[in-house]
Amino acid sequence: MPVFWIFVIVLALTGAGFVMGRSRALSSVDGDRRRLHSLPSYAGALVAMSAFLPALVLFVLLLALNATGMILTVATLLATLIGLALSLRLVSPEFRARNAVETGVRGLLIAAASVAILTTVGIVLSLIFNTVEFFNLYPIKEFFFGLNWTPSFGGGSELGMLPLLWGTLYISFIALLVAVPIGLYAAVYLSEYASHPVRSAIKPLLEILAGIPTIVYGLFALLTVGPFLMSIFGPNGPTAAIAENGWMHAGTAVMTAGLVMGIMLIPFVSSLSDDIINAVPQSLRDGSYGLGATKSETIKQVILPAALPGIVGAILLAASRAIGETMIVVLGAGAAARLSLNPFDAMTTVTAKIVSQLTGDADFASPEALVAFSLAMTLFVITLGLNIFALWIVRKYREQYE
Amino acid sequence: MSDATHSAPHKPTSRSLHAVDARTKRRNASESRFKAMGIGAIGIGIAFLVLLLSTIVMNGSSAFQQTFINVPVYLDPAKIDKKGNRDLADLKKATTFTYAPLIQNGLLDVVKKAGIETDLSKAKELKNLISASAASQVRDRVLADPSLIGQTIDFKILASSRVDGYLKGRVKRADIAQDKNISVAQLDLTDALREAGVIHKGFNSAFIFGADASDSRAEQAGIGVSMLGSFYMMLVVLALALPIGVAASIYLEEFAAKNRFTDLIEVNISNLAAVPSIVFGILGLSVFIQFAHLPQSAPLVGGLVLTLMTLPTIIISTRAALKAVPPSIRDAALGVGASKMQSVFHHVLPLAMPGILTGTIIGLAQALGETAPLLLIGMVGYVATNTPDGFVDGFVSPNSAMPAQIYEWAKRADPAFYERAWGGIIILLVFLLSMNIIAIILRRKFERRW
Numbered sequence: 001m002p003v004f005w006i007f008v009i010v011l012a013l014t015g016a017g018f019v020m021g022r023s024r025a026l027s028s029v030d031g032d033r034r035r036l037h038s039l040p041s042y043a044g045a046l047v048a049m050s051a052f053l054p055a056l057v058l059f060v061l062l063l064a065l066n067a068t069g070m071i072l073t074v075a076t077l078l079a080t081l082i083g084l085a086l087s088l089r090l091v092s093p094e095f096r097a098r099n100a101v102e103t104g105v106r107g108l109l110i111a112a113a114s115v116a117i118l119t120t121v122g123i124v125l126s127l128i129f130n131t132v133e134f135f136n137l138y139p140i141k142e143f144f145f146g147l148n149w150t151p152s153f154g155g156g157s158e159l160g161m162l163p164l165l166w167g168t169l170y171i172s173f174i175a176l177l178v179a180v181p182i183g184l185y186a187a188v189y190l191s192e193y194a195s196h197p198v199r200s201a202i203k204p205l206l207e208i209l210a211g212i213p214t215i216v217y218g219l220f221a222l223l224t225v226g227p228f229l230m231s232i233f234g235p236n237g238p239t240a241a242i243a244e245n246g247w248m249h250a251g252t253a254v255m256t257a258g259l260v261m262g263i264m265l266i267p268f269v270s271s272l273s274d275d276i277i278n279a280v281p282q283s284l285r286d287g288s289y290g291l292g293a294t295k296s297e298t299i300k301q302v303i304l305p306a307a308l309p310g311i312v313g314a315i316l317l318a319a320s321r322a323i324g325e326t327m328i329v330v331l332g333a334g335a336a337a338r339l340s341l342n343p344f345d346a347m348t349t350v351t352a353k354i355v356s357q358l359t360g361d362a363d364f365a366s367p368e369a370l371v372a373f374s375l376a377m378t379l380f381v382i383t384l385g386l387n388i389f390a391l392w393i394v395r396k397y398r399e400q401y402e
Numbered sequence: 403m404s405d406a407t408h409s410a411p412h413k414p415t416s417r418s419l420h421a422v423d424a425r426t427k428r429r430n431a432s433e434s435r436f437k438a439m440g441i442g443a444i445g446i447g448i449a450f451l452v453l454l455l456s457t458i459v460m461n462g463s464s465a466f467q468q469t470f471i472n473v474p475v476y477l478d479p480a481k482i483d484k485k486g487n488r489d490l491a492d493l494k495k496a497t498t499f500t501y502a503p504l505i506q507n508g509l510l511d512v513v514k515k516a517g518i519e520t521d522l523s524k525a526k527e528l529k530n531l532i533s534a535s536a537a538s539q540v541r542d543r544v545l546a547d548p549s550l551i552g553q554t555i556d557f558k559i560l561a562s563s564r565v566d567g568y569l570k571g572r573v574k575r576a577d578i579a580q581d582k583n584i585s586v587a588q589l590d591l592t593d594a595l596r597e598a599g600v601i602h603k604g605f606n607s608a609f610i611f612g613a614d615a616s617d618s619r620a621e622q623a624g625i626g627v628s629m630l631g632s633f634y635m636m637l638v639v640l641a642l643a644l645p646i647g648v649a650a651s652i653y654l655e656e657f658a659a660k661n662r663f664t665d666l667i668e669v670n671i672s673n674l675a676a677v678p679s680i681v682f683g684i685l686g687l688s689v690f691i692q693f694a695h696l697p698q699s700a701p702l703v704g705g706l707v708l709t710l711m712t713l714p715t716i717i718i719s720t721r722a723a724l725k726a727v728p729p730s731i732r733d734a735a736l737g738v739g740a741s742k743m744q745s746v747f748h749h750v751l752p753l754a755m756p757g758i759l760t761g762t763i764i765g766l767a768q769a770l771g772e773t774a775p776l777l778l779i780g781m782v783g784y785v786a787t788n789t790p791d792g793f794v795d796g797f798v799s800p801n802s803a804m805p806a807q808i809y810e811w812a813k814r815a816d817p818a819f820y821e822r823a824w825g826g827i828i829i830l831l832v833f834l835l836s837m838n839i840i841a842i843i844l845r846r847k848f849e850r851r852w
Contacts, residue, residue, distance in 0.1 A: 122689050211834065297432075384676070
């Protein structure tokens with residue numbers, strides 16, 4: 001029987017259980033509900049819950065054990081019926097149905113909250129297992145310190161991580177070079193100079209940039225920014241006179257991805273810094289104005305130094321976003337792993353290589369595919385570390401003035 | 403400023419307070435420079451936004467237009483139905499290769515009738531004007547109604563992507579010397595046919611509702627099927643993330659004791675919010691596909707991965723909404739004898755609902771635009787050509803999703819697909835915009851300040 005119909009039948013039984021439990025509670029006191037401990041619908045809810053939940057758990061367990069067909073159907077339906085019958089027997093005037101239901105609901109709430117833990121455990125386990133498997137096939141030292149990235153599914157590939165890490169850091173650096181000054185100046189202006197109506201008009205406008213999906217930025221990099229940079233720095237551009245053949249040889253480059261990623265990060269930096277600047281107490285400003293400082297002097301010499309730890313935290317958070325960003329670099333940065341200082345060279349990143357090693361008809365047992373998991377592990381550790389550090393800084397700073 | 407007074411005995415100056423001295427001038431200049439930098443930064447930010455949006459609209463709006471050709475096709479019984487018995491099984495043996503020449507002949511007749519002078523005298527030479535999809539369009543029509551055989555039927559068929567690109571200005575005469583899919587003579591003919599009204603541009607509803615097409619048929623590709631894929635994914639996200647997120651927030655906000663376990667959950671949630679989305683793709687690949695053997699490319703798996711990704715967003719906004727409900731509400735409920743659970747579910751939760759819904763819609767919008775994790779669970783590289791049959795099939799049969807489809811088009815070699823990708827982005831952004839507007843309206847309408 002298809003899973004869908006099992007589901008429908010169990011749901012129908014659950015509904016029937018509710019009605020049966022409710023009417024049994026009512027009939028046990030001959031319709032005089034004052035004699036019941038709990039409202040009759042609680043008895044119904046209890047029966048419904050004990051019909052549905054054990055069946056659901058059993059069903060998922062059996063699916064995990066690859067049970068199919070008759071066993072799955074019979075076991076699930078049986079569990080439903082047993083749960084229904086047993087709980088129906090419990091219903092009596094003195095039975096504390098509400099307390100039972102509330103205990104059950106509380107359990108459900110805890111289970112829901114634990115999904116977050118389960119997700120983390122799932123991520124960590126899947127990364128660790130596959131990473132260990134990868135290091136059984138490929139020397140760990142060469143992965144972390146290798147300078148060459150030349151995967152070939154035929155074998156004999158070199159899988160050094162450093163060129164990828166270099167590309168990632170270089171692109172993130174350029175992105176921050178764009179985003180930090182613009183975002184910071186914007187935040188300062190919005191929080192210190194702008195009038196209320198201007199602020200409430202500009203802030204959402206800037207935040208639109210943060211709401212645009214990254215695939216859009218990726219396409220923008222690939223089809224607009226790349227060709228534009230090519231026309232300036234490419235072999236036919238004005239810079240070709242300075243450097244032979246121009247600096248740029250393809251539209252996809254570190255600069256392309258970095259610029260676009262920088263645009264994406266502007267609202268991120270500005271809204272975080274805005275919060276932090278607003279948290280600086282007014283008394284500091286008043287003190288500075290009282291000494292005769294102008295607004296910009298106050299900002300430069302009082303507010304920014306006071307907010308510095310928080311701003312550093314915000315920049316670190318932005319950096320972790322940049323390092324983990326995928327779509328922009330997949331479309332905008334190129335595919336060649338290269339250790340170069342020229343920002344107009346095509347380079348590739350950790351995230352882009354995770355995608356390219358795991359898409360297509362790769363054999364998941366080969367080191368060329370498994371390397372993606374160790375790359376992801378590296379990425380996970382780096383971003384997690386940055387985040388924890390940044391949040392720690394931000395929190396420490398916030399407490400300072402509270 | 404502060405070091406001004408102490409130095410050598412002051413020479414009494416007779417300058418007016420209204421005359422600004424050099425130092426004040428310098429400071430004021432620095433002040434206005436600083437302010438200008440701020441305005442400049444905001445200007446740059448908004449300029450980027452305008453640039454981005456106008457690029458999207460300029461490049462994408464042409465995807466909503468498509469070039470069509472009106473051709474009367476003589477459905478030659480001698481070719482289509484060689485046995486002459488109109489038997490459906492026999493008719494199906496006639497492939498699209500049988501139909502393509504019929505269309506080309508029809509177009510040649512049109513050219514001759516209109517008296518257009520051209521070097522192209524053979525029907526075969528008109529092949530490049532006509533989309534490869536035209537033959538199957540005619541074939542489907544014949545198979546649906548065999549009685550048409552022998553008649554001359556007017557068809558509105560798609561022009562090839564080169565012709566379409568020529569009319570839209572993407573394909574230029576200067577660039578086609580190396581192109582074996584179109585020639586100068588064919589472009590001349592296109593111009594003539596356009597003046598005769600045979601070739602014309604029309605609204606491209608197939609782009610919005612249609613299916614994706616193979617690499618060689620850019621003119622036929624549509625985003626409709628992957629839109630359905632996204633829709634089913636959003637259903638999964640809504641059905642799982644909303645209840646789980648709300649339940650988790652209620653527990654953390656209303657019931658959880660301050661202990662290690664609660665701290666662990668809190669730390670986990672804030673960290674999950676910062677994990678790069680690609681890592682969630684890895685999780686989906688190894689847990690849902692490799693371990694649980696769920697079908698690859700299925701919207702169900704995509705929905706599960708996106709659920710895990712959106713949960714932190716929903717939990718954070720739900721908790722804020724629950725926190726905003728004043729304790730007096732809870733106290734009043736407890737005071738008249740409600741249990742803790744009743745006070746939460748009967749009083750606090752309904753009051754927090756608008757905030758929860760707003761957060762959920764914003765979380766859904768985020769999930770709708772997310773691409774990276776979908777790449778790893780196989781929603782890219784799959785050509786979404788089939789509409790799912792039925793509700794259950796929509797969840798488990800392979801499909802694409804809107805952002806994955808856009809990525810797929812962006813990666814194809816033919817620039818004709820770029821226009822589709824930009825057009826797809828317009829559709830995606832329209833969805834995101836309307837979701838956000840709904841969220842804002844909800845918030846405006848129901849927000850209560852206590």
